[in-house]
Amino acid sequence: MTIYREERQQLIDCARKMERYALVVLSGGNVSMRMPDGNFLVTPSAMGYDNMQPEDIVLIDASGRTLDGIRRPSSDSAALLYIFNHRPDINVVLHTHQPYATALGLVCDELPADFVTVIDELNGAVAVAPFTRSSDEGMGQLTVQYAGSARAVILKHHGAMAFGKSIDQALSAAVYLESACKSYLAALSTGLDIAKLTDEQIADESQERGYYGQPEN
Numbered sequence: 001m002t003i004y005r006e007e008r009q010q011l012i013d014c015a016r017k018m019e020r021y022a023l024v025v026l027s028g029g030n031v032s033m034r035m036p037d038g039n040f041l042v043t044p045s046a047m048g049y050d051n052m053q054p055e056d057i058v059l060i061d062a063s064g065r066t067l068d069g070i071r072r073p074s075s076d077s078a079a080l081l082y083i084f085n086h087r088p089d090i091n092v093v094l095h096t097h098q099p100y101a102t103a104l105g106l107v108c109d110e111l112p113a114d115f116v117t118v119i120d121e122l123n124g125a126v127a128v129a130p131f132t133r134s135s136d137e138g139m140g141q142l143t144v145q146y147a148g149s150a151r152a153v154i155l156k157h158h159g160a161m162a163f164g165k166s167i168d169q170a171l172s173a174a175v176y177l178e179s180a181c182k183s184y185l186a187a188l189s190t191g192l193d194i195a196k197l198t199d200e201q202i203a204d205e206s207q208e209r210g211y212y213g214q215p216e217n
């Protein structure tokens with residue numbers, strides 16, 4: 001019996017949603033999750049998500065050693081572990097090659113907090129981290145350095161890292177990042193002045209109102 005079978009399937013389901021929301025193509029990107037025992041589940045290196053099985057997901061320890069798995073873990077594992085090891089509040093990291101965020105990273109230093117989705121789902125403006133080569137721990141170091149309180153970082157010339165306490169939170173961050181980058185690029189492409197929210201409006205929007213969503217049973 002495969003340890004963490006249910007959680008492995010959750011990683012696969014998440015990766016397929018990343019594909020459905022056009023955040024990755026083919027075997028691009030990866031999904032990783034902190035487990036209660038202090039180890040990590042990571043999607044395998046260079047495998048498409050369509051036929052991925054729970055057995056293909058790899059369990060690694062905090063130093064990157066494979067504990068359980070028949071595949072090689074993502075080549076970005078060192079970067080992912082750097083994030084997990086330096087941000088104990090993060091349980092799930094998604095790495096994507098989402099096109100609109102990547103495009104924005106070529107022309108801007110940040111996605112500003114001028115959208116309610118960026119304030120509500122990403123916890124504020126998303127920074128663009130400078131280029132570092134892929135499959136390198138530097139990707140993780142820059143993510144930690146540039147994240148601030150946001151739930152994502154855009155990796156220049158590459159893609160994005162989105163993260164959160166849960167798969168749902170990390171996936172929401174990645175999807176809303178993409179949709180806001182699309183809107184911002186559309187606004188920029190007009191060449192007209194871009195409207196800004198004031199710091200007061202951003203602070204007011206970020207206040208919990210206690211209504212959004214459904215009550216817990």
Ligand SMILES: [Zn+2]
Nearest residue numbers: 029096134159
């Ligand atoms: Zn990548």
